[in-house]
Amino acid sequence: MSTKLVYFAWVRERIGKPEEEITVPADVVTVRDLLNHLKSLGEEYENALQYPEVIRVAIDQEHVEHSEKIAGAREIGIFPPMTGG
Template sequence: MSTVNLVYFSWVRERIGKGEETLELPADVVTIADLLAHLKSLGEEYEAAFEHERVIRAAINQEHVEHGEPIAGAREIAFFPPMTGG
């Protein structure tokens, strides 16, 4: 098991119903994609947030990463929709 801080933004945050949480992760959660699959198993609010998984962006320790990125050593993992600033 490892402990990680998760943060959510925009409609991902709204659908899950919270902006951050700390979770214990099973050892078989190795990559961002594994983590998304794990979160989707936690309840329908996560299923709704990550329904269109391919559009979801991820960051580890505040740096953009792809879904194949290993999460080992991550202190903070963020999930959010495509960005719309500027």
């Protein structure tokens, strides 16, 4: 499965790109699996996702829990806790 990932704020800065298409391995089922998979892709990902419990994720632009399944997702947003307002 190929999925578009979009990154924001310090997650974007640490990974070093705003977005990318990745091929998701078959054993990556949930958001939590995806974050662990990304951490294995290199130092910049490890750096960005060092503390996955603080990372927020949106599937097709809606907030989801880390236990959510990612099957069928067109776009997955990965970002730090929000600080707007």
